[in-house]
Amino acid sequence: MKILCLLLILxxxxxxxxxxxFKRDFERDLKNLKIEHNFHDAxxxxxxxxxxxxxxxxxxxxxxxxxxxxxxxxxxKTAGDVKEINVVEVSIPADITEKITDVETGNVSxxxxxxxxxxxxxxxxxxxxxxxxxxxxxxxxxxxxxxxxGKIRDAVMYKSVVVGVYSVLDKAKKETEKIMADK
Numbered sequence: 204m205k206i207l208c209l210l211l212i213l214x215x216x217x218x219x220x221x222x223x224x225f226k227r228d229f230e231r232d233l234k235n236l237k238i239e240h241n242f243h244d245a246x247x248x249x250x251x252x253x254x255x256x257x258x259x260x261x262x263x264x265x266x267x268x269x270x271x272x273x274x275x276x277x278x279x280k281t282a283g284d285v286k287e288i289n290v291v292e293v294s295i296p297a298d299i300t301e302k303i304t305d306v307e308t309g310n311v312s313x314x315x316x317x318x319x320x321x322x323x324x325x326x327x328x329x330x331x332x333x334x335x336x337x338x339x340x341x342x343x344x345x346x347x348x349x350x351x352x353g354k355i356r357d358a359v360m361y362k363s364v365v366v367g368v369y370s371v372l373d374k375a376k377k378e379t380e381k382i383m384a385d386k
Contacts, residue, residue, distance in 0.1 A: 255338070271380075286330060293322070293375045337352050
């Protein structure tokens with residue numbers, strides 16, 4: 204009987220700690236930025252390193268799903284500077300046509316049909332100290348999209364872009380805002 208209870212509890216506890224994967228996403232994005240831009244030590248990004256390893260035992264966990272959007276939320280139940288961690292994952296199905304414009308002529312040089320799903324993950328960290336809000340958005344195939352610390356926003360400009368990501372980005376942001384407002 205004791206073994207059976209342990210087997211039932213173990214998957215639940217493993218699943219909760221595994222669901223906070225900021226360190227993995229952050230390090231993947233840094234690696235991609237280093238390859239793309241030949242650097243990875245931007246001042247803005249360094250400030251996110253504090254969120255790579257957080258003791259989740261000090262937090263209460265809740266989750267919410269609405270359509271293709273899920274929210275994982277940890278709220279601190281003990282004293283500490285990080286008071287809340289939100290992870291919003293939005294899957295945006297796309298069946299669109301992307302027009303590629305020639306930079307020199309301004310003419311549409313190619314039309315590419317895009318069919319697939321883009322998965323955006325936004326981490327929103329809330330702290331007691333200043334700056335109070337840290338925002339980190341990444342997309343599974345593209346990598347880091349943008350960060351925001353307080354009111355300072357930093358968007359990443361890539362030389363090569365996954366076609367379609369920026370066509371659905373506004374929708375992903377709206378879905379993120381919507382589920383955060385309903386939390």
